[in-house]
Amino acid sequence: MKLMEYQGKDLFRRVGIPTPSGVYATAAGDVASYIAAHPGSWVLKSQVMMGGRGKAGGIKFADDAQHGEALARELFGKVLKSIQNPDGEEVKSLLVEEKVDIASEAYVSIAIDRAARKPVVLVTAQGGMDVEEVAERDPGAIEKYWIDPAMGYSPFIGRKLAFDAKLPEGYRKAFPSILGALYTLFMDYGANLVEINPLVLTKDGRVIASDAKVELDDNGLYKHPDIAKWNKEQPTDDDQAAAVAIGLGMSNYAKLPDEDGRIGSVGVIANGAGLGMGTMDAVKNAGGGAANFLDIGGGAQADLVKKSYNLVTSDPRVKAMFINIFGGITRGDQVAKGIVEALAGDDVRKVPLVVRLTGTNAEEGRAILAQAGFVPVETMDEGAARAVALASGGK
């Protein structure tokens, strides 16, 4: 679960990381009255998930209430677009924050290093820009430290990183405790990533988290029901919602983007993500492309197979479907039953179908399909080739 900046800063404040003063606003009037009550220079920051909101015109500066209100009106409802996000994202809320006088900008993040199986801290004195850019241009400027979760965080880690990354002296006192608080947030809230970029040293000597990027592990969200419910306030992924609606996991269904002008036209259902990916690969190897991908998981019953069929064909790009089942826990007879039931209904869009069924109860499944006048293919490669041919109008 990715958090928006204002949500990330909420967590920052809970663990004691200094953030700029300000207010979260969903109406232009609130922006105006806040600035009126707190004269000074303010930044209006669009609260969106996408990156590059600054370049997209999502950040504005206001010096008085009237100006602030006008800018807020301009921002609310605006659709910000970027190269990574061509569809754009609508601005529904703003964070109004004090405009600080920046002396220096650093970068700090903690992420899970899968290979080391430890949290890894990244620090560089070159903050305020994309860290991938720094990594490419000046890799030596990024200091890393792997924290042993058994030992946990201790201030020497922050001291060492501040010295090694050559953070300006003004950071030194505050940095070890800010990193400690960030580690607390990372561990206590089960984050995949916590990032402060930039961590600002102000001209008056404060060290403040000017931005907040927090990504929490969905599997750990149940421990934090108050945060889990933020999810509902956020733009939901339609695919995830659709998968959950029929009783699958969030990431068991995904529509695939059309790439390089090529439109994927084969719908793919498989049991297991690995086999699903393998099936997509097979479709591509056969000269076609998958339009989407659905993993029915292990032990699917007929009803789920039917619902899955319907979901996949609801994607209008799908011209043919390839169901690829390797029965382990999943039983071939259940899958076959589901297919027959799905095809029997009148309420679904039907497309040419290729089924490959092997493993547990495959014989029984094949018998059910045969009775419905349907002959499954023998191998994955064969099935993929057939599906690609059918999708392009062949037989």
Add this chain to the structure above:
Amino acid sequence: MKLMEYQGKDLFRRVGIPTPSGVYATAAGDVASYIAAHPGSWVLKSQVMMGGRGKAGGIKFADDAQHGEALARELFGKVLKSIQNPDGEEVKSLLVEEKVDIASEAYVSIAIDRAARKPVVLVTAQGGMDVEEVAERDPGAIEKYWIDPAMGYSPFIGRKLAFDAKLPEGYRKAFPSILGALYTLFMDYGANLVEINPLVLTKDGRVIASDAKVELDDNGLYKHPDIAKWNKEQPTDDDQAAAVAIGLGMSNYAKLPDEDGRIGSVGVIANGAGLGMGTMDAVKNAGGGAANFLDIGGGAQADLVKKSYNLVTSDPRVKAMFINIFGGITRGDQVAKGIVEALAGDDVRKVPLVVRLTGTNAEEGRAILAQAGFVPVETMDEGAARAVALASGGK
């Protein structure tokens, strides 16, 4: 720092350990109005540090407000005495708690095991009595588990202990989370000991901490200023206060009780607790007894030596004093200077003095003492024998 029951239960509630409903009261009127507002059966528990308050008459039962008020008036100001605490302790506050219907009483505690260097959990189904008694009578009834601080607590530990200690089935569901909360308290507040005795299973199926014993590590108190200030609300050890008043550590000065009818009459000052204990032993070996013991620590300056002299002689039992210094960081000349200054003052009680001075700057120190007409002894044994002789009126 030992906490009183109501303070321990405050911490229990912070971490989510269920406690009986009730109120803390320092006036009989408050007891009456609370019971009036909450009709039912109530227990009035005297809030004192000493053990055995029940036998000493510190616990009463009331069924209505009037009765409660009368009992409270009786308890406030009462001095409870026990074998362990013959001087007694005055009741200044009460905890008024719901009288629960007890189905079963268990015992659970977590303490630091110095030898294993791990927290150790003790659980027995035989709660409500002194655990030392259980240990003596039926040692097999006590289950132990050493928690690895790197791994921390996990519910299987509580499950395992509940099964192994044969806690009644009613405990099973609640116990792992209560023990988890107790471990959180133990670690987060830096406790030497946390104990629930009894952990009650009520007839209506609740599991509740009926009593609370919490002892925090003084060295870690600075992390919890809100709790550290509770210390001021509690009876302070006079010896500790006296030591702190002259700039020593809390446990650097102790008056020793008179034992077996024998009165210790030698005042002992040494540098270092180990040498101090050795000096007391030497006094005993010489046929005498120490009245008190003061450790001036390392690197003591003349002024501290003078103040220490005054503190030790303020104990009227002291008939002679033995100052035993083995100079490491502590410099013999500073000690000698302090002694001479102390003896020069008119404001102190003077007693016959034996000084043993060796190690760093011992020569200089001896010279200073010699100038004041004073000849130190050579060894600890010799000094102890001399001091004992002087204390009993010898020369």
Add this chain to the structure above:
Amino acid sequence: MAIFVDKNSKVIVQGITGREGAFHTQRMLAYGTKIVGGVTPGKGGTTIESGQPVFDTVKDAVEATGATHSIIFVPPFAGADALWEAYDAGIALAVCITEGIPAHDMLRVVNTTPGMRIIGGNCPGVISPGKSLIGIMPGHVFKEGNVGMISRSGTLTYEIVDGLTRAGFGQSTCVGIGGDPIIGTTFVDCLRAFANDPETEAIVVAGEIGGSDEEDAAAFIKEHITGKPVIGFIGGRSAPKGKRLGHAGAIISGNTGTPESKVKAFAEAGVPVADRPSDIPKLLASRLKPVPA
């Protein structure tokens, strides 16, 4: 020989009376796995229908049965607890089937259970064909032999193994390491074990896009595996960049994790990469003699 499990491995099932646990206990017993008992708190002292005793705690089970291996079927929130309980009881190898254990739970578990081998979570388990199955794999697909197989996915493994078996390549041990971000046993751990296993004469590494396990495996192979041919495979090569596909592990990020990066790493280690699962037996055939069924 084989690795991790053999026919003498004594196995307990954590969560033996649950739906999944009960079902797979019977499948494993049918395969010949030495299931010596199971654990369900509160059901200690009973036995399941097929006769295996149930205990309240893993410690009790280990003490009564001498079990060294465990397979875990518990809900995600109890996954870390089950692994720690296994560790505490002295279990040497725990297979964690549970999917959806919080990454931070696993982070803490893998860093505080030195000496215990954990396979998974979110994995199909491990099988030494003809000897023992500790997992949820369809046993009939596998065949005893001399090819070691490691994979990040479940069903794709069956697909590949089926092809191997049909082509006459039996398997010494197949390990499904699981697709979660933090897992107990990596490709490299398996490769190290296969390198020392005399029964294993060739190795198939079935990777996926995302992460750097394949790159790490390639580096290890280059350095430490000699005299045993290794064949690679990368699932999801057709997946669009950045799209999350079922396995949380399969997110492409930065420069490692791309199919190109993985294929390149394998190539540099002298490992041929099969374009499709059906190519694996062909690539193997030129390096190892199949054993006709």
Add this chain to the structure above:
Amino acid sequence: MAIFVDKNSKVIVQGITGREGAFHTQRMLAYGTKIVGGVTPGKGGTTIESGQPVFDTVKDAVEATGATHSIIFVPPFAGADALWEAYDAGIALAVCITEGIPAHDMLRVVNTTPGMRIIGGNCPGVISPGKSLIGIMPGHVFKEGNVGMISRSGTLTYEIVDGLTRAGFGQSTCVGIGGDPIIGTTFVDCLRAFANDPETEAIVVAGEIGGSDEEDAAAFIKEHITGKPVIGFIGGRSAPKGKRLGHAGAIISGNTGTPESKVKAFAEAGVPVADRPSDIPKLLASRLKPVPA
């Protein structure tokens, strides 16, 4: 030989520019200890008056000097942090002088720094006379020789050692293990090292009332120490039960911790217990030949 430290031990001082650190650095240098540098965050790049370089971090110090040993003079709240920093930098042995470190900090430190030897906290340090002093002991009291000495207290150690030295018994190594509830190195750890040290021909164990270190030591001696006479001593035998005397460690609790329990344990291990420090050389003399000064 000796144990823990010898004349080649390269030592850094954590907190070298603080009052205590600076004072004892000079004393150790005067004794001949190889102090190769020190650490004070923010003073990296400078040198102290006697010429030793100061670094910002322990890692920097270790990389620049090759130090293997560290002595820690920091405030109590920074004690655990200093020990972890030493561990992280690869220090093999850290002497922690700091008094008053929270017990829970030490609990976590000792359980998360496997392989690093910690002596203390709240200890006078360790000295291998004539070779190296890493601590705050008065070096002139000690003399090179073949008696190993371990003690829970500081000044009482000097008292005992002074007697040994005057009686012609020099010391291989003296370790003041410290009096706090949780310490890094116990009597048993020291005994194990002395047992393997050819230079050590006899051992003096100077214990105290409270805790069970002496009982544990006695059990170890009984089992593992042969051919090296051991003399015991228990400080505080005259202390009233339950009274806290300076060392937090010296609280008598339950049945272990009493002088009687300790004397009995030593007796069962064949260890004579001296009634007073001045008896120790006498007990030693009947078992080991003194070397005249």
